[in-house]
Amino acid sequence: MGALTEATRVDEAAYRELAGSFAGTLVRRGEAGYDEARRIWNGSIDKYPALIAYCTGVTDVVAALRWARNTGLPVAVRSGGHSFPGQSLCEDGLVIDLSAMNGIRVDPESRTVRAQAGVRLGALDRETQHFGMAVPAGIVTHTGIAGLTLGGGIGWLMRKYGLTVDQLLSVDLVTADGTFLTASADREPELFWAVRGAGSNFGVVTEFEFRLNPVGPTVLAGPLLWPMEDAPEVLRFYRDWITAVPDELTTVVVLRKAPPLPAIPPELHGRRVVTVIGCYDGDVETGQEVVRPMREFGRPLLDLCAPKPFVRHQAMFDPSFPSGWWYYFRACDVGRLDDEVVDITAEHALRIASPLSTCGIFHLGGAVARVGDDETAFSGRGAGHTYNINGNRTSADGFDEERAWVRGTWSALEPHHTGVYVNFLMEEGAGRVGQAYGADKLRRLRALKRHYDPANVFRSNQNIAPAA
Known part of the structure; x- marks a missing residue:
């Protein structure tokens, strides 16, 4: 990895032709800034494109695509660079970068x-x-x-x-x-x-x-935390509670070690917790009544659900997913959180080792399910929940162990899989892409x-x- 192919070397004339008609910035391997330019959000991805083309508009995109077609180089497209498996980069190819097109x-x-x-x-x-x-x-x-x-x-x-x-x-x-x-x-x-x-x-x-x-600008939002040992009971209560909540409320369950954030008391930092995070977009007083049964269940450790600006809630997860950490994900949809799914989830969450790894469970339904499944290429509108199991480290140290935990949790849930959200896939092969869409749509x-x-x-x- 890192050596230019012969095909890339012989196309210097074609490169000069592109440079003469391209308004944006072109960065080739070996030039100043190249190593920074090839970095993306997932630090575990290490690819070496031949050329990165920062486009300023449609004309640059057209020119870059035509150049790639003429040279035969592979193409990747990058906007935010958040592709979990790093598909916004390619080896020895052209990266069409759209970050400067941000109007x-x-x-x-x-x-x-x-x-x-x-x-x-x-x-x-x-x-x-x-x-x-x-x-x-x-x-x-x-x-x-x-x-x-x-x-x-x-x-x-x-x-x-x-x-x-x-x-x-x-x-x-x-x-x-x-x-x-x-x-x-x-x-x-x-x-x-x-x-x-x-x-x-x-x-x-x-x-x-x-x-x-x-929307908003004020929403009722934030996490409720319980000890991880209570996860089976919390998840069963949560499962029953969400059957009656209105569509104004979207929730995500997160099982992890409590992060060292200012809003979390120091004595909870690093403790394994099960968290129900909600966002109620509607009348705040009504939302308080909707959330009340969940916040009063069991022995909660912390209640941070409160009125706040929607933009502040949107940024809540930012500290847990910064650029440059090493990320590995496996995902699946399930129909509902039945007892076996709950028990598998709780058992494997107790094995979380990294303070950065999480198991997230997104509650679907509502308006998602009211769109006909054939109306868009997106599939899985009938699923009850989407799982996103991620093993994260700041570097390669311990990363193999986190991947093993992710794969073990995902495999234990496999009998209950109903599909998968395509944006949560890693490099998992054509069969998994097929599962994301189903045979007819594919x-x-x-x-x-x-x-x-x-x-x-x-x-x-x-x-x-x-x-x-």
């Missing part, structure tokens, strides 16, 4: 927002919350909107308003042959269907148009892939191969 334009009259592909969630929230609105999107503010949206987009507002893809009104996209398209319900409707859940396979989306929803997606990207240029992703 946002809110139209409060039509309740829409246009955001370029380099925008991150925190910036989108900041602009839209100025008008008391938001796009349901994610749980970590330095995530890029592009990758999150194109895979579906789960987050704190999903039970009230749906997934991020459910807010999409249109996308601007450059296909593998350099063609610029706008896809919406009325223009390129089949492509628009595919983009909403499998979008990274069909082109480089340069701009998104979203529907905005009234056939439809493969046919569309043959139409829009027959050479599979966009393959540095959870890849859908063109139909034969």
